Every structure is written in structure tokens, then in C-alpha cells.
Amino acid sequence: MYHDVIQAEDPSRSSDGPGSSRDSEPETSEEEVRDGKKERVLHTRVPAVLERELKRFADNLRVPVSNLVRTILEDALSVADAATENVEERLKKAAHQLGKERERIKKRMEHDPLEGIVAFQQVTLAVPTVCAKCEKELARGSRANLGISEVPGGPRRFVCAECLPEA
Numbered sequence: 001m002y003h004d005v006i007q008a009e010d011p012s013r014s015s016d017g018p019g020s021s022r023d024s025e026p027e028t029s030e031e032e033v034r035d036g037k038k039e040r041v042l043h044t045r046v047p048a049v050l051e052r053e054l055k056r057f058a059d060n061l062r063v064p065v066s067n068l069v070r071t072i073l074e075d076a077l078s079v080a081d082a083a084t085e086n087v088e089e090r091l092k093k094a095a096h097q098l099g100k101e102r103e104r105i106k107k108r109m110e111h112d113p114l115e116g117i118v119a120f121q122q123v124t125l126a127v128p129t130v131c132a133k134c135e136k137e138l139a140r141g142s143r144a145n146l147g148i149s150e151v152p153g154g155p156r157r158f159v160c161a162e163c164l165p166e167a
């Protein structure tokens with residue numbers, strides 16, 4: 001009887017109840033072998049706002065969210081000490097910087113849309129299209145530059161005047 005009363009009044013016992021410290025559980029990790037390298041798979045809680053932002057950014061770049069997260073982390077690791085922050089903190093910081101880092105990260109992630117193009121020829125468009133690089137709409141009848149592919153029958157790509165490579 002006496003023992004029960006002590007337990008009920010002990011504040012440290014109340015933290016064992018439901019909804020206690022479980023919410024702040026650190027990320028768990030497991031190992032995965034990829035490309036012959038052992039990599040850790042991290043599971044972390046990401047705030048909904050951050051998750052949306054990451055998804056939006058990934059959609060925008062047309063890459064999987066996991067690739068984006070990996071790039072951001074690799075990027076962050078190259079400028080900061082890995083041991084000082086957890087993954088969530090790092091992602092939060094990266095998300096705050098997404099605005100200004102966007103272009104840089106984008107460049108790191110995307111492959112060149114003009115890969116395999118060896119020359120350009122100025123043409124007058126018979127059909128509307130978009131610039132393969134900046135995605136600007138190019139109207140029918142306007143001037144555009146047709147990429148000539150290394151491989152015959154390769155995908156047709158047009159670029160606007162601004163996106164033409166400069167010497």
C-alpha cells in the first residue's frame with residue numbers, strides 16, 4: 001500500500017505513461033549495401049512543412065525525394081562537421097537555405113538536358129514547343145534552335161536564344 005503511494009507521487013514515474021518521451025525518440029538506422037558500399041538508411045521525423053517543401057523541390061527537379069535529401073546531406077557534410085547535428089537539424093537548415101541554394105542544388109542534381117547534342121541549327125518553329133533548358137514556351141512561328149544529336153534518331157530538343165551555349 002505504502003509503496004503504491006510513493007510510486008504515484010514520484011514524478012519520474014509519470015514519464016513512463018503514454019505519449020511521453022516516445023515522441024522525441026532519435027532516428028533509427030539500419031544498414032544497406034548499395035553499389036558495394038555499406039550505407040546507412042536513416043529514418044527520421046521530418047516536420048510536415050519541411051516534408052512538403054522537400055517534396056515540392058524534388059518534384060520540381062523531377063528526382064526522387066530520397067535523392068534530393070542525399071544530395072543536401074552530402075552538400076552539408078562538405079561544409080560542416082557531421083557529428084555536431086542530427087539529420088533533422090541538418091535538413092531543417094538546408095530547407096531554410098533552399099531559396100538561395102536552389103539553383104546550386106538543382107545544378108548538382110540534374111543531368112544536362114542537352115546531353116548528346118553536338119550542334120544547333122536555327123529554325124522557325126512550325127509547332128509550339130518549350131526550351132529544353134529553361135522550359136520557356138516557344139511559340140509557333142518563332143525562332144528556336146534545334147539540337148542536332150550525335151545519334152541519328154535521338155530525341156528532338158529545341159532551345160531558346162538565351163540558352164544557346166556561348167563561346
Ligand SMILES: [Zn+2]
Nearest residue numbers: 131134160163
Ligand atoms: Zn531557354
